[in-house]
Amino acid sequence: MTDIDWTKALCLGCDREMWFVEGSTSDANADRREAKTTCLRCPIRSGCLDSAMAEEDGKGESGRHGIRGGLSGRQRFALSRRLPGAQPKQGRAA
Numbered sequence: 001m002t003d004i005d006w007t008k009a010l011c012l013g014c015d016r017e018m019w020f021v022e023g024s025t026s027d028a029n030a031d032r033r034e035a036k037t038t039c040l041r042c043p044i045r046s047g048c049l050d051s052a053m054a055e056e057d058g059k060g061e062s063g064r065h066g067i068r069g070g071l072s073g074r075q076r077f078a079l080s081r082r083l084p085g086a087q088p089k090q091g092r093a094a
């Protein structure tokens, strides 16, 4: 994997809680949107997402925490299902 210069992360110095907010209140949703918007402007977003996908390889949705590379854990899980070599969903015909 390419070296990532984490010192360029736009979330550095931010309220990191926004990247790990739980629940679906309007405040929680606003925090998530703000975190994702920050990620979209981040110069290392691609590397951040690649890193998350590599670290979380093989994990289910519940094993993916926080927003990384602009995607929630649920979105990263959905992305992992579309990648080459993804296992078919359990309980469904292949």
Ligand code: SF4
Binding pocket: 009, 010, 011, 012, 019, 038, 039, 040, 042, 043, 044, 045, 046, 048, 049, 067, 068, 069, 070
């Ligand atoms: S993409 Fe988002 S989570 Fe990743 S380093 Fe940048 S601001 Fe932080």
